[in-house]
Amino acid sequence: MKLVTYRINHAPSSLGFIEGNIIIDAEKLGHLKKSPLPNNMLDFIDLGEHGVKQATQLVNTATEEELLECSVPISNATILAPIPKPRKNIFGIGLNYTEHVAESARSLDTSKELPQQPVIFSKPTTAVTGTNTNIIHNQKVTQQLDYEVELAVILGKGGKNIAKENALDYVYGYTVINDISARDCRRAGQWIVSKGQDTFAPMGPVLVTKDEIADPHNLNLSLTVNGVEKQNSNTKFMLFNINDLIHDLSTVFTLETGDIIATGTPAGVGAGRNPQEFMWPGDVVEATVEGIGTLKNTIVDSESL
CATH class of the missing domain: 3.90.850.10 (Fumarylacetoacetase-like, C-terminal domain)
Incomplete structure (x- = not known):
């Protein structure tokens, strides 16, 4: 997966998955599919390979309407560092x-x-x-x-x-x-x-x-x-x-x-x-x-x- 930390306007940053020209919001997708996902990169990394498999399955099984509901065009987002604040040096x-x-x-x-x-x-x-x-x-x-x-x-x-x-x-x-x-x-x-x-x-x-x-x-x-x-x-x-x-x-x-x-x-x-x-x-x-x-x-x- 291609993972991204992004922001829309002045909203708090979020975790997303890049698919083509869109960013799928991880937390929104998890909520929509009743399979919770974190909203920041470090918490998602903490889930290890299980988190990647879970997210991949949710993306692959989502309908077009569901993806539309929880995604934004990349062009509308501000892309931040993948880990904006690492835990240590x-x-x-x-x-x-x-x-x-x-x-x-x-x-x-x-x-x-x-x-x-x-x-x-x-x-x-x-x-x-x-x-x-x-x-x-x-x-x-x-x-x-x-x-x-x-x-x-x-x-x-x-x-x-x-x-x-x-x-x-x-x-x-x-x-x-x-x-x-x-x-x-x-x-x-x-x-x-x-x-x-x-x-x-x-x-x-x-x-x-x-x-x-x-x-x-x-x-x-x-x-x-x-x-x-x-x-x-x-x-x-x-x-x-x-x-x-x-x-x-x-x-x-x-x-x-x-x-x-x-x-x-x-x-x-x-x-x-x-x-x-x-x-x-x-x-x-x-x-x-x-x-x-x-x-x-x-x-x-x-x-x-």
């Missing part, structure tokens, strides 16, 4: 594509050697925003605002010391994340100030359940700025794949339902170009992952807000 993975390791070594003073274990950082929940929203550029803080298209993994159950061979069993679904980075805000090698500022974790436009992604390790991902392609690669080139990442994270952290893992970006970031290219107010950045969709955001000056 997003796990970020750095230097997870070979060519990105090389370009970072040239421009960001990181090691040219391939990492021997995943490079982990985090992004606060306050960094999350959705598609068609603004990314805030505070020019008093940074002059090096950069982009990073990434596949994000959402966990459907938690655990500790998860075996690599079982790791994908813990995945609920996938979305797109743009790991916005202020390259000149790193502090003593720490990245959270660089990557954790408000609006620096745009996600979306939808959450796709794992049953719709045949192979998460063979997805094209790309990014454009003002329509010009800057990144183009495939998740098969990850140094540490999703199994590796879930296993490694679970050896040091207790993973929980709803956790988000941003799996790293390929080469082509602005800092790695010659000359370097950074984003400025007015720029439009679009991040795309095959099978999920395109996440679109506009850079705005913090002084204009």
